[in-house]
Amino acid sequence: EANFYIFDEVVSKKNRKEGKDEVLRDIFSIQGPSGRKQYISLDFEKGMFEYHDYCGRHMGEYRFNGSFNKKAEASHNILI
Numbered sequence: 091e092a093n094f095y096i097f098d099e100v101v102s103k104k105n106r107k108e109g110k111d112e113v114l115r116d117i118f119s120i121q122g123p124s125g126r127k128q129y130i131s132l133d134f135e136k137g138m139f140e141y142h143d144y145c146g147r148h149m150g151e152y153r154f155n156g157s158f159n160k161k162a163e164a165s166h167n168i169l170i
Contacts, residue, residue, distance in 0.1 A: 095120055095130060101146075105131070105168055115140075117168060131168060142168050 095118035102117045115131045122128040122144070129142035133151070138159055141149040146169025151160040 093120070098129070101129065101168055115168075117142075129168060140166065142166075145169065 098117045098119045101119075102115070105115050105117060114135060115133045117129055117131045119127050119129055126144040128144060129146065131140040131142060133140055136151075138151050138153060140151045143149055146167045148162045148164070148166035148168075150158065150162050153159050
């Protein structure tokens with residue numbers, strides 16, 4: 091709430107293990123500077139967070155202290 095993140099239940103459900111209720115990540119939406127929605131994904135498996143653009147494309151992975159961890163991966167689209 092302090093950062094104006096909005097929990098996105100629909101996109102979060104798409105990112106659960108198939109046939110299970112196990113959550114891989116919670117996904118929040120934010121309004122980007124361009125006015126388009128962006129996503130922040132809290133990854134519980136690695137203890138990191140990931141940024142995704144308005145199309146769900148992965149933009150990179152970051153540690154909780156804000157330092158960069160890993161470059162974007164095409165296989166990490168959260169909307170498909």
